[in-house]
Each structure stands twice: as C-alpha cells, then as structure tokens.
Amino acid sequence: MQSDKSVVQDLIAVLTQRGLRYAVVSPGSRHAPVSLSLWHHPDIELTVIPDERAAGYFALGIAQYTHQPVALVCTSGTALSNYGPAAAEAFYQQLPLIFISADRPAEWVDQGDGQTIRQSGLLDRHVRASFDLMQDDDHHDIKWFNRRMVHEAWEAATSLQPGPVHLNIGLREPLYQLIESHTETPRPRKKVQGIPALNSTQLAPYQETIAATEKVLVIVGQQAFDAQLSEAVGRFSALEQVLVLTETTSNIRHGERVSCIDRLIMTFDDEDENAFIPELLITIGGQLISKKIKALLRRKFKGAHWHISADGTGMDTFQRLTDVIACEPSLFVTALTESNRTSTYHHIYYNLHTRLSSLEISTAEALGWSDLLVFRHLTARIPASTILQMGNSSVVRYIQLFDQRDDLRYYGNRGTSGIDGCTSTASGMASCAEEIVTLISGDIAFFYDINGLWHQAPRNMLRVVVINNGGGNIFRIIDGPSTTEASATVFEAAHQQNASQLAAHFGITYRAVDSAKALDAAIEWLYAGEQCKLIEVFTRDVANEDILKQSFREIKKRLKPE
C-alpha cells in the first residue's frame, strides 16, 4: 500500500532503491502520503517520535550507529523549524539525515492557512542541499526533476562531505488515498565515489618533512570509528618523533596516544609548554573538546599545520593552517609511517600521560565524593562493549580527564556542543543498537531534552546516568562567571529538582545515589537485566568545582614536588 500521489511514490521508490532503511516520523496529517507509504513499505523501520526536536536528534543517533542515511518526516508548520537544532548538529558531525517536510502547496504560503510557514529552504544554513518537490508532475520533465532531486539529495547526504539534506513537498488534499502498487518504477541510479589519494610525487615532500622533523604533533578530533584510520594512526604513533593526541570522540583505538589532552596540558608551566610545542602539526577529524590545546597552540605554535580530510575542507582551528590535504586520511597517514627518526618527543609525553593516569585516580579517590569521583567510578566500572553517549558540557569534559578505554565507544554531540538533544540521540542509538548504550548526562541537559524519552521505540538497550549537581556547573569550571553575583540564576539555572518523577512518568526504573559505595552498587544494578534504568547521582551539596581545581593542584604538586 502506498499513496496515490506519484510525487510521493517516486520519493519513496528512489529512497528505498538507494538503500533507505530507517525513518523517524512525527505525528501530523499533511505528511500522510509520505508517512503512510513508509509505514506500509516492507524495507522501512519506522519510529514515531512526537516532538520534532527530539525526533531530529533521535534520527541522528540512528545515523551515528548505522552510518546510513535516516529519513525524517514531519507535518507542515513549525514542525520543520524544530528540526533546526539537529540539522545543525548533523551538519557539523557530517551525518546523513534526510529531512522531509510536508508543506501546503507553495501558492498557499502567507495566506493565513493553518500550519503554513515559509518552509522552502528553511534549514538552508545547515544542510548540504535542499529541494522543493512538485506535486503537479503530469509533465514528464517534472517527474524527471522530482526523481533527480531525490537522487541528488541522497548523493549530497552521502558524499565525501556527508551531511543533512532537506526535501520539502507541497501536498494538496485529499491526503489519505492509498493504492496497492507503484504505477511505474523509477529507473535506478547509483554513484561510485572515488577515494582521493595523493600520488607519489605529491606525497614525497610530506614524507621528507616527517623524516626531517623532530616534533610532529598529531591531533584527532571528532569522527565516527574508522578501523583503517585507527590502525594507520596506531602505526604512525610508533614513530619516535610523532606524538598523537586524541579526543575520546575521535574513536581512535590503536597505538600509543595521549587520550587526556587537558590533563596533560594543565601540568605545564611556561617552560614545559615551550618544550611541548611541535615543529609540525597534523590534524584529522572534526571538533576538538579540549580548550587548553586550542589556546596553547594559538598562543605559541608557529610551525606548519597540515589538515587532512577526504572532502578537502580546511578547518583552521589554530590560525596557522598551511596545507589543506584532500586525501583519505588513512592513506595519507599510512604513507608517512616509513619515515621514523630518532627523537624523544613521543616517549616523554606518553610516559607523562601514564604517570598522570595513576596520579589522577588516587587523587580523585582521596578528595572524596564529588563529580570528579563519580566520573572516576563511572569510567572505570561501566561494562566492556558499552557505547557511551556523553552529554554536554561538563560530562564530556570530565570524561576526557580519565584514560580512554578501548573497549568502549564514545559519542557526544560535539558538532555544535548543544545540550538540546543528548537524551534523544542516545535514545535513537539505543533503539537500533546491539550493544548497551549508556547516556551520561548533567541535570540541565537531561531536563532540557526530556522529550527524548517520549516515544514507544525499544529502549531495553538504554541506560541513563544523570549527575545532578543542582545546575549548570560547567559555568563554574570555565573561567569567568563565578565572579558575578547573577551567575547562579543567569548562567547555571540553579535548581532543587530531581529526575525521579520524570523517570516514573516514562516508566523507567529509578535509583538515587549519593555516595561512592552506593554508586558502585548502582552501576552493577544498572546493567543487571534487560531493561532501561536510570541512576541519579546527587553531588549538589559538594563544592565540585573546588575539588576539580584542587585535584589539578594536587596532581601538579605530586608530579613536581617543590
């Protein structure tokens, strides 16, 4: 069964020909031709998420896990506008979301009809492409146009620079007419994407530079797990002159590397900084979490900076970019691994990294109950093979302070670093994942995206940890706002609420925790059985920001006794 509208038949036929499997639909009526056709299609797994903002992020979680395009379908009006945040996040995470908005026919815009806004191009700032499909497709050229637009949208979403796309479709009533089978199958189209690689002439100067340089710093930012790249970086990191820094969100799991960038840099005095500064900087992947490395390199780094990306975009994070290398990163990195030279660069910092790891653990335990200790226990005790969804913004920063575990996978919405979709993203991933997905969220992010739990999709793979410190403590950790009297209200949204009734509302088993012992027991409880559970960890009566700063001082002191 499918809609009798040929524009919709073509849309669904092309999307499923290209391989669409997941669709996230929000309730409404204007989109009935699309949603009913998807509902009846045997190849489509359809999930209904009532809140479109949550739906956007839910789909993003599916795309993170499956690396496949996910279609979103909404009705006309502000529904589409609610996709805005997830569109921006998908844009900067390069995830292929296909936003499909049902619209009134274009001729009715601004004429006072219900749920009619200016939808065409509404997401244009943060999509790779947007198209308006045409219902009046009697002319052959229009049919060709509609099908071609869907193909182009799919290809834009899955290109070397993947990302979200937007298809807007004005639909006239009647909307609910279904027919048995498709009248005419569109001619298939596919795209074969070449992998950008440098030839030996292009590579030679880069290989020579690596062989001649004593301090090469590699930094890997946010990206999906890529086995080939992870292995290539692992081999490259064995070179004595190469120091690899990784964020957990880089999902690099091979080789010797410093996975706690801030923890390393915060021990540096001026002289240490100068010793650390490389002659050459190589970056791969997207956004970095560490503010300290950005600040340090912007301040002191004067050498060459190569950025490697298959799509050839040159993000100039440190204001020093010299070489934009449009090449599949694993190929480029592999080509450099023959160029070992004698250097102490990597040994010094790998050793320091290892030493800091043990200092940090003992410091956290010694300082007692606080956010720091909570993260120490969580990062140590979460079972192997779990996927972590790290909330913004304290959570992701705390987790970077502890050694990355190669038996976990790390995700966080660091494309735009918003708090508006962390729960929805985790819910979406959990709805299709084979592993347990653990969301670790601050209280404000959890309350903000509470509608991420409002759905009937499977959530037996989801586990939730809410760290309730009574407000947005991130604003006490970063420099500045703690000096003003208005901060508790304007920056932190300080509160006395907890998540127990919200958990009850959604039928999620709940446990409150306010000590290290109770936390350890609760972590065991959380992963026993096969149902969604929620732990709320209370640290709001603790001076979390003081303990964090004290731990930094303590580590420094023990590292360099006076």
Next chain:
Amino acid sequence: MQSDKSVVQDLIAVLTQRGLRYAVVSPGSRHAPVSLSLWHHPDIELTVIPDERAAGYFALGIAQYTHQPVALVCTSGTALSNYGPAAAEAFYQQLPLIFISADRPAEWVDQGDGQTIRQSGLLDRHVRASFDLMQDDDHHDIKWFNRRMVHEAWEAATSLQPGPVHLNIGLREPLYQLIESHTETPRPRKKVQGIPALNSTQLAPYQETIAATEKVLVIVGQQAFDAQLSEAVGRFSALEQVLVLTETTSNIRHGERVSCIDRLIMTFDDEDENAFIPELLITIGGQLISKKIKALLRRKFKGAHWHISADGTGMDTFQRLTDVIACEPSLFVTALTESNRTSTYHHIYYNLHTRLSSLEISTAEALGWSDLLVFRHLTARIPASTILQMGNSSVVRYIQLFDQRDDLRYYGNRGTSGIDGCTSTASGMASCAEEIVTLISGDIAFFYDINGLWHQAPRNMLRVVVINNGGGNIFRIIDGPSTTEASATVFEAAHQQNASQLAAHFGITYRAVDSAKALDAAIEWLYAGEQCKLIEVFTRDVANEDILKQSFREIKKRLKPE
C-alpha cells in the same frame, strides 16, 4: 553595573531608551555581557527560561499581554535555532519579539569551535529584519552603525506591520568584565507613526457599495483586543445588511455577531449555503480557525472581497481578493456605518446563531461524558475576567463551538497553529498578567511543551486544564486519517500516559477528573486560592469523535425536523 563592551552598552541603552521592560534569558555563557547588563538594569524585568524553545514562546505570551516588545537573549550555537518556532509564530501573529543571540566572532564560524553555528540571518524567513552588531566599534561609524541597527530593529518590530527581529552579536572573551556606568549615552531617536486613513474621495465608493448591497459578510480573524475596532465592528454589525462572523481569537466583544462559525455552517444544506453566500466580503485581522468558512467561500463566493489592514498586506484567504485597503480598520469600518439599508441578512443568521446556542448546550448535556461535554462545562463555568490560552488544535476548535463570552479574553497560537509552545505562552502571559490565565491543552500539546513549566517565574496566576483523550484526537475529527490502520500510531501518537507525575515534578497541585460532576467541582477547586493548579480530564475511553459528529447530526435534526 554593565558590561565593559561598548557594543553591548549601546544595545542596552538604545533598547531601554525605546522602552524595553521585559527580557527572557536562557542560561549560557557567551551572552554574559548582554545578560549581566540586563540583570543589573533597574528598568528590566528579567526571567530565566532554560529551554530556548520554551523561552521564545514564554516571551510571546508576555508580548501578547503587554503589547510591548520583549527581548530574548540566548547563548551561541543551537540555542538560537530553538527560537525558530516562536519566531514563526510571532511573525504571523505580528508580535514584537527582539531575538538577541550572542555569537562567536564571525571570523570563527565553521572552524570547529564549540557552540558555533551559522547564526547570522538564521531566523530570516520569519523576522521583519535581522542585523549583525559589531564588537570592534573603535571607529565612530561602527558605533553609529550599531546604534542605528538597534533603532531600526525596534522600529521594524513596532511598525504598522509589527513582528520579530533578530540581532546577532559576535562577542570576544573576556565576557564577564563589568563597569559601573555607561561611558556615553547614545543620542535618543524616536519614530512617530502616522495612522493610515482614507480620504472622503477614497471612501465614497466603498460607502456607496455598502448602502447598495443586501448581503455584506464581515469576518474577523486573529488579533489582539483593540477597543476602538471592537466598538466600530459592534456599531457596523447593527446594519441590517451586515453579518459579522468572529473567531474568539479576534477578541471582538461588541455588537451582534456569530461567534461560532463552524456551528452555523455545519447546519447548512446546499440551498442554505446559497442563501448565506454574500455579495460582498470584508475581512479584518489574521488567521481564521474555521475550515468550513474557508471551504464554503472558496467554493461558492464570487463577489468582491475587501481586506482591510493598517499595514496594507493583502492576505487572499478565499482566492477572491479584489480590494486591499491599507487603512486603520476601525477608521474604515466607522466610515461605513452610516450606510444602512433594508435587509433580512443579519437577522436570519443572528437568530439561527442564538437558536443553535441553546440546541448545542442541551445536546452536549444529553450525549453525556465526552470532550464535547467537557468543553461545554469549561466554557460555561470558567470565572469572569479570566484569560483563556487555547491549545492547538482540538481545544481551539472545540471552544469555537460554544458561544464566545464577552467577560473572557481568548488567545491561541493560531499564527502557525503549532502545538510546540502553548504551555510556554500561557506561562509567559501568567508571569506578568493581573488576571488569571487558564491554559486549556490537549494531552499531546501538553507533553510536547512540558518545558514551558520549567522555570522559576511567578505562576500563581496560571491554571492548567489538560484534556487527556489518549492521543491527538484532532486527526479523528478532521476528515481522512481515521480510515487507515496506521492512524493511531502515525497521526495521533496514541498513549496511556497521564500528567500526574509531571505536575508533581514541577510542584503543581493536581487533580484527576473523569465525570461531569467531578469536573464541576474541580473547576471550583481550580480557582480557589492563589496558586497554580492542574486538572487532568480523562475522556480517553470515550468515542469523542463519534459523539461530536452525533451532536452535529442531533442539532441539525432538531433544527430541521424531517
């Protein structure tokens, strides 16, 4: 105390010079210069709303009540994108919201920094104007530019065609430096707005037409209460040839008029329709709720259609627009009231309207417990002087079926008719209103905008009625979706949840109701005392849509016995 950044000093100085009094801020850090300056300003009432989507609608509720511009302040990143839905609603309701987004400096966009998206112009589809203020204002021309932009924004927001505006400000660190007093007060600027009026030569042909026409239909759509217009329409409605139809959202409270458009039209057979069709149609105000009047006039009306608006926009709701009359509506309508002629037009339909009113009441009571009866009791028993905030979409449609009460004020987000901000809008209005604000919401809209209750603003003037019929029943009322098996899932978001734990989470006293007797008692309970309370009315085991249709049949039968 205020920010040491002169661009921010100028922004605040100009806004407060122009009369800004209300600001709604969402937590964050990039906006510190703006939010701290507002926080310390003696003339500003600042409210903190953590969820920017809710904040947008909260501000909209304040603007609805005060008819004054309201500033919104958010941090950088997807925060701004969350204003999208409220911007669209304010655009179509013509409400002066001033969206102020803190941004990274423009040169940092797309360079991987946290919470950095393409903010400049992000709301452009649905704002009257948008501007980027410049922090680097050492040159006199830039200072002049910044101040001028704020003046232009204010003037655009409060013009004859008022609406939202967007000011984006890239701000560099440090963000938290405050100084005692403003270094230099900007030169004031004001705007005197002339009121568009037609001269006697322009008016003459319209007056002659009215005097010569036997059937003049006036329809008034959504607009804020305007005493002069209400009185003018009241006087005009006394003419025998003039029939006035009003939506509750038109806030017309004078004269004889048909305030239940759908209830009137649904009694018509083909012959009645022909008798009803006017020779001349005059429209005032914005969106209409009644789908039946739109469908009927589009189908059968062939005469002239005059649309009157001060801003001179010509919304062609019925595809028959002939005269766009750019004139203050009260002046134009007053000029027509001298032109009485003999006609039976208004008597017939006012009488029918009165008769339908009593038939409806007895029918609703006879058919027993259902959404229909709930609305009958609510609309009859809500205390005088209450402000109603009607949720979308079933709620607003049900309320239109019962006589408008002149001792209530009616609001609903009918600019775009979304369900995403009804609770926030009511909360915002209640935070500043002197009367009780009663939100009547369906279950889906209530769950959707649950973050509208997440704030510490006063809510002692807020009362909430949630009608829980187990999903989006609107899709059973409108034609179409009930015929498909997928409808309960894809259109209605059918569920078994209730609002009790959510009310407890927000500390709101709660009572559940599932009979007419209990409802009457609960309405009394709701308005006793001075605190926010919530009634949840359960009708989910009732065939609400059948009872509604049966009531239509019953009324028709009793009106025209076979």
